[in-house]
Amino acid sequence: MQAIFEPIATEIPLVEERLNAVAEADFPQLAHLLGHVLQREGKRIRPALTLLAGKFHHYNLELLIPMAAAIELLHTATLVHDDTIDNSTTRRGLPTLSSIWGSEVAVLAGDYLFARSADLVATTGNLRVITLFAQTLMTICSGQLEENFSACDPQQSHQQYYQRSGKKTASLFSAAAESGAVLSQAPEEAVQALKSYGYNLGLAFQIVDDILDFTADEGELGKPVGGDLLQGVLTLPAILFMQQHPEDNPIKEMLAGRDEEANLKRAIESIRNSAIIGESYGIAQDFSAQACHALQVLPDNPPRRALLQLADYVIQCQR
């Protein structure tokens, strides 16, 4: 990780500063709850993408810092709403907003963060990234709704899964990289390369995340193993398992409401002990390789090397 962040070691603290400034709200309780959400330090992969993508042409921190902060803030806002919807009580070891202040406050606080992120993007004065940013949130929500509507559908294909994950997860990785490139006035070829890198990286990231939902233990995950499946959400390993075992499949039984607990356990065990985990990793690696391939048009320099390392990092199962 350290190697990835090296080219932007002085800039990441500036992003943190900008995020901390978001907690300075106009009344104390709001400031308090924003402070709570924003102290939850993630890996900052998305803002790193924006900054690294901005390194190939006119590196302008006055534009890139607010953009990177906005990307992280948009991500944070979606997590606040996700946790509220899922009734999650903790995230990264801290109690969720909704578990402390209730779902009403959490919904409104998420909305506030969306608005605040849009306000940050507007400070770039760049209409292309402003539009991209709004459309990315549309895409994310559309992907999450698609996931919601396709829950418990045993017929879904892995293509549908890629499309959904592309919308739900990869779109923000893609927008993070694209906006960095656009704000550094990169030529269109470089913008498209970085956008494609971000999209494929995001898909690899999501697949690994979905694999971990089967292979990690509850302690590492911070939530029950097979949590997606329990909610009827079929991710890549589950879809592959359904395709390879069309008859007598515990997932099918579970989705049909028959002996859910035992069938969930059986499904998790079967997937863990099958070749499907390896297959799924193979697919994540393919997307990661496609991400790297997209960067071939860019010069070999420290930010490009960091991006290549990042593509390698996301397919290691360390979260």
Next chain:
Amino acid sequence: MQAIFEPIATEIPLVEERLNAVAEADFPQLAHLLGHVLQREGKRIRPALTLLAGKFHHYNLELLIPMAAAIELLHTATLVHDDTIDNSTTRRGLPTLSSIWGSEVAVLAGDYLFARSADLVATTGNLRVITLFAQTLMTICSGQLEENFSACDPQQSHQQYYQRSGKKTASLFSAAAESGAVLSQAPEEAVQALKSYGYNLGLAFQIVDDILDFTADEGELGKPVGGDLLQGVLTLPAILFMQQHPEDNPIKEMLAGRDEEANLKRAIESIRNSAIIGESYGIAQDFSAQACHALQVLPDNPPRRALLQLADYVIQCQR
């Protein structure tokens, strides 16, 4: 109402068209639920404000129609989240999104609508209204959160109520008018006049709405009388009542959790039969008059006359 909409009679259908186009989403279930939310026809007061405010200088429908539609869409998104938070089952006689599809889908659909509205505003290419739009959503959420945090606080003043209502409601009226003026390249004096008009109009609107929560019957309201008070939200009539009856006050008893139902009933009856309703209307009229006063710098023409009529309309208790 007809007189108010007359100067924009050909434009309002174009706003409706733009709103209907929002329902054309990228998968059928999303299109279906957006269609459901968007069929719920409101009075379209906010988009009317944008269009009328745009009539004083360079009236440019290519900018004003998406702006007006975005304002209504932002309003719709906040209603979707409000209904979800409040567990409301109907709005304007139609079942709410959350009552049909559940709160998960409703939260995500509201988020989608926020994003879609921001995307519409971005098509104006005007950074001032883009920033205003994002900041208005911040202000609305902050006001709603403030209302939430101040619930059940018997010490709050009417100044706090004005500030909260200013953020929660008047800010969007203000932004609707300001953006219309900005997009028509009005000189700053006219922009400020229309902004001030919108803000004061919004306050008058909110006060009348809060009066109706006490004086209307359940059939007209479509929800229980005294619903705000029941949730611990003190609006202008309740705050005035608390100030005028500091001792032996049923609201105080209710907020302290003593015999809630009987005390709520007693409070509603006392407020209905007191001078407070008239006083509150008087205050709404003052704000409406201030709204009209702000328009004095503008030429006397059909859109100005429509705005004056609108200021009169909102203080009539017809919703």
